[in-house]
Amino acid sequence: MAIDGVIDDHFLRRYRELLDAEDAAFDELEHAYEEGDREHFEADLRAWCEAINAKLAYLQRSGIARVTALVATP
Numbered sequence: 611m612a613i614d615g616v617i618d619d620h621f622l623r624r625y626r627e628l629l630d631a632e633d634a635a636f637d638e639l640e641h642a643y644e645e646g647d648r649e650h651f652e653a654d655l656r657a658w659c660e661a662i663n664a665k666l667a668y669l670q671r672s673g674i675a676r677v678t679a680l681v682a683t684p
Contacts (some may be wrong), residue, residue: 638654
């Protein structure tokens with residue numbers, strides 16, 4: 611399936627990488643929260659927001675979605 615040649619194996623591979631990065635960042639954030647580690651929580655929150663923004667920027671550049679706002683990085 612392709613939307614004007616945008617969704618192909620390369621697109622899906624890169625998008626999966628971005629989703630995996632977001633998931634890994636969230637796992638770290640969740641772990642820091644559960645441990646009550648405020649310093650790591652704040653760093654992990656920034657990393658998770660950056661991963662979300664990377665994913666949204668990729669969708670914007672690919673023409674798949676119009677992104678009107680990115681996640682504010684604390």
